[in-house]
Amino acid sequence: MSSAKPHRKRVRHFDQQGEIHELTFSCYHRWPLLEDDWRREQLSQSIERAMASYHWRLAAFVYMPEHVHLLVLPTAPGAKVDKLLFAIKRPLSYRVKQQLRADNDPLVQRLTVRQRPGKTTFRFWQEGPGYDRNIRSAEALQGSIEYIHLNPVRRGLVDKAIEYPWSSARWYAAEGPEQDVRLPRLSAVPPDWFAGESDFTSY
Numbered sequence: 437m438s439s440a441k442p443h444r445k446r447v448r449h450f451d452q453q454g455e456i457h458e459l460t461f462s463c464y465h466r467w468p469l470l471e472d473d474w475r476r477e478q479l480s481q482s483i484e485r486a487m488a489s490y491h492w493r494l495a496a497f498v499y500m501p502e503h504v505h506l507l508v509l510p511t512a513p514g515a516k517v518d519k520l521l522f523a524i525k526r527p528l529s530y531r532v533k534q535q536l537r538a539d540n541d542p543l544v545q546r547l548t549v550r551q552r553p554g555k556t557t558f559r560f561w562q563e564g565p566g567y568d569r570n571i572r573s574a575e576a577l578q579g580s581i582e583y584i585h586l587n588p589v590r591r592g593l594v595d596k597a598i599e600y601p602w603s604s605a606r607w608y609a610a611e612g613p614e615q616d617v618r619l620p621r622l623s624a625v626p627p628d629w630f631a632g633e634s635d636f637t638s639y
Contacts, residue, residue, distance in 0.1 A: 454510065454629075455510075455570045455571065455572065456495065456507065456508065456509045456510075456570070456571040456577065456625065456629070457506075457507070457508050457509075457517055457568055457569065457570060457571065458505065458506075458507050458567075458568070458569040458571060458580045458584075459504075459505070459506045459507075459508060459517065459521065459566065459567065459568055460503060460504065460505050460506075460566055460567035460568075461503065461504055461521065461525065461561060461562070461566040461567075462502060462503040462504075462561070462562040462566070463502045463503065463560065463561060463562060464547060464559045464560060464561060464562050465562065466502045466503065466562065467502060468501035468502045469501075469502065469532075469560060470499050470500065470501055470502065470503075470504070471501045473618075474535070475528070475532060476499050476602055476618070477618050478528050478531050478532070479499060479504070479524075479528050480618055480619050480620045481620075482523070482524045482525075482527045482528045483497070483506070483524050483620040484620040484621055485523070485527070486520055486523035486524045487508070487520070487620070487621075489523060490515060490516070490519050490520045490523055491510060491511045491512035491514075491515040492508045492509065492510055492511060492515055492520050493508065493509050493511055493623040494506060494507070494508055494604075494620055494621065494622055494623065495507040495508065495509055495581070495604075495622065495623060495624065495625050496580070496581045496584050496585070496603075496604045496608075496622070497584065497603060497604050497620065497622075498584050498585065498587045498588065498600070498602065498603035498604070498605075499602040499603070500587055500588070500591070505583075505584045505587065507571070507577075507580055507581065507584060508520065509623075509625060509629070517568060521566075525560075525561050528560065529558065529559075529560035529561060532560050533547075533558045533560070544558070547559055547560060572630070573630055574629075574630050577625060577629075577630075581604075581608070584603070584604075585597040585603055585604070585605040585608070587603075588600035588603065601616065601618075602619070604619070604622055607619075607622050
């Protein structure tokens, strides 16, 4: 019998200085755990805190019932995607677990999984690599934003992207700074981002 430890897949993040990332991550077993507005609001808070703490800004997003898309840009050299994701996902998972326990919700048992003999862990998020795409051109950026915003339309949740409240589509359509207070703060990608080396001090 082989004594080798099982291999756990990891996300391959290519943290090239100044590159924008399109990130996708899913709820455990792709269950629709983000249909609840309170959880979505808590996710917004986690995202905003993580962006500020780990030198990123949010350019676009959508919360689907079972997964999340984020388009993020670094604001300092050395900003790491893995640290950003950890800072987003872990606090929300903890708060959801506490809320489920307080409400005696049986869902807490379904999300508590056996990690090894005698050890269990609560999983709100799916383990695994998720998706991380580096955006290297203005054309790719526009395509990414449109793809993110059209997720609810493709799913049949709304007829138009701006009808879905849990995305950045309305912010882009309004062309102004005002946005729903339940959503994380957004920043437009500077028009000269792809012109050359990013001057982080300007952003």
